[in-house]
Amino acid sequence: MDLPVWQALYEELKGHGFVVITVALDKSADDARPWIEAARPAHPSLIDTRHVLADLYNIVNVPTVLWIDAQGRIVRPNDVTFATDTFKHVTGLESARPLAAIRAWARGETSALPTEDARRLQTLPSASDQQARAEFGLGQWLWERGQRDAAERHFVRAGELAPHDFTIRRGTMPMRGIDPMGPEFRRMLQAWKDAGQPYYRPLPDLPG
């Protein structure tokens, strides 16, 4: 789990006017609690059961990292960034380069992306993505009220509308009694790889 690394990075760089905000897209605070308590973050460590962040930032998988400058501007859009090499054997992604780039940006040694590059690398939500998020929102509300059958209808519809959205398809598995590491997840992962890893990919050019 990456949380202890994000906490260490925060401690290392906070003197430079830098903060880390971690947000758990989990069905309950208790799902994230053991990971958070083990990492003991001194930075804001938040819980987002309703996927408010995914909706506002068009986040379709985790981990997703954004850089926001001191004026509140997105200077590096949604990027898949791991803080450890735990899943390198699956993803092929190393953590050393992105961590070095974050350090250089936080210390002011490099600027982030120019506006046009940041825009070019953004992925914007489609009407179908937003419909899927509304179906998820209804399903999640019904699930919290114990209306599991009704919730299931909307989780399934949400997944059909946004088949590439892991926060919906994989994120609802724990609510639907499906193993999020099991065969259904592996099929989704393979389909995403076969399609050329769209939507959720490391950005091509890391500064620094």
Next chain:
Amino acid sequence: MLTLLDAGRPVDVAARTDGERVTIPAGDVERALGWTLTPEGLCGEGVCIPLPAGSSVGPDGLDLATLAQALDRPLALDTKAGAAYLGGATGERRRVLRSLHAPDFTLPDLEGRLHSLSDHRGKKVLLVAYASW
């Protein structure tokens, strides 16, 4: 009775359901969403949004699908469960992200204390979305 969730915020409204068609009284539309139903359409905060061509307000109020269409918001509806969810407008979401102004949000930590992105204006923020699944 229907629970109308305005991006997650629930308001119970009087609703008349006929198959998949749900009609909501004008007063409840205003109470739930802040929009006043007038001959010009849906009005609020100095702007009026016309209703889609061909739609009309009946004696029971406004059709929920027409309301969602006028507001350009996705609607998820479950008449059996008596709940509906109005989500984030695609056009609005795209416009805000395109501007590169990071949208503000307020979320709780493990202790229930609320934190906003805007609390950290003046600092560089590394925003990390993760999950236990």
